[in-house]
Amino acid sequence: MANPGPATTVSAHPQLLNSNQAVRLLAVYKGVSTAAAGDTQLPIIDSTSYSVQNIVVTNANNNGTTADVHTVVFGLYTAPAQGGTAVYSATALTSVTGSTVVDVISPTTTAVQTAQNLYANISTPFVAATVDVYVYGYDFS
Numbered sequence: 470m471a472n473p474g475p476a477t478t479v480s481a482h483p484q485l486l487n488s489n490q491a492v493r494l495l496a497v498y499k500g501v502s503t504a505a506a507g508d509t510q511l512p513i514i515d516s517t518s519y520s521v522q523n524i525v526v527t528n529a530n531n532n533g534t535t536a537d538v539h540t541v542v543f544g545l546y547t548a549p550a551q552g553g554t555a556v557y558s559a560t561a562l563t564s565v566t567g568s569t570v571v572d573v574i575s576p577t578t579t580a581v582q583t584a585q586n587l588y589a590n591i592s593t594p595f596v597a598a599t600v601d602v603y604v605y606g607y608d609f610s
Contacts, residue, residue, distance in 0.1 A: 495519050496604040499528070501589050503541045504597040508549045508588040511602065517610040520581050521545075521556050524574040525603040526565055535567040536598035543591060545576070545604070547584035551592070554578060559592045565600065581609060 496511040513519065524545055529536045541562045547553030557576050564572040589602050 491607065492522055492605050493608055494603060495521065495606045495608065496587050497602065498589060499601040500599040501591070501602050502597075502599055503529075503536075503538050503543075503591055503595055505594050506591055508546075508590050509602075510549075511545075511587045511589055511604060513585050513587065515610075516608045517585075518581055518583055519606050519608050519610070520579050521576045521587075521604055521606040522579065523605040524557055524576060525571060525605065526562060526574065526600050527571040527603075528568050528601040529562075529565050529570065529598055530568045531596055531598040535569075536596055537566045538595050538598050538600060539563050539566050540593065541565070541591060541595045541600075542593035543589065543600075545602075546588045546590055547582060547586075549588050549590075551590050552588075553584060554580070554582065556582065556587060559590065561593070562600070579606075 501509045544559035545557040
């Protein structure tokens, strides 16, 4: 068998626009607390201009056990305290009923954004649990 050449390393995220991946990971935060009202900052990954296409909320857990956080009211904004642009207006996470549930949410707006942080806002807390939030979209920078 012929030598296939040198080994290569491929990373899953983030992809650059020229990598033939139209939609890519823009921001992620694992362990957003649903226990208290407030904001969690999600830094934008390597983009200065983007449009959010999907918000994924998953892995609802309470100290390693399944958590049903369906009454938690969650929103995603370009500034703290529900300020700036509402990328996703505050809505209950009705589908997030356990750690294996993946809820893919459509944003309220797909307008181009330039804010370098997004803020996951919990306006109605529920249990001492956490969720993971992934933000996917188009990178125009």
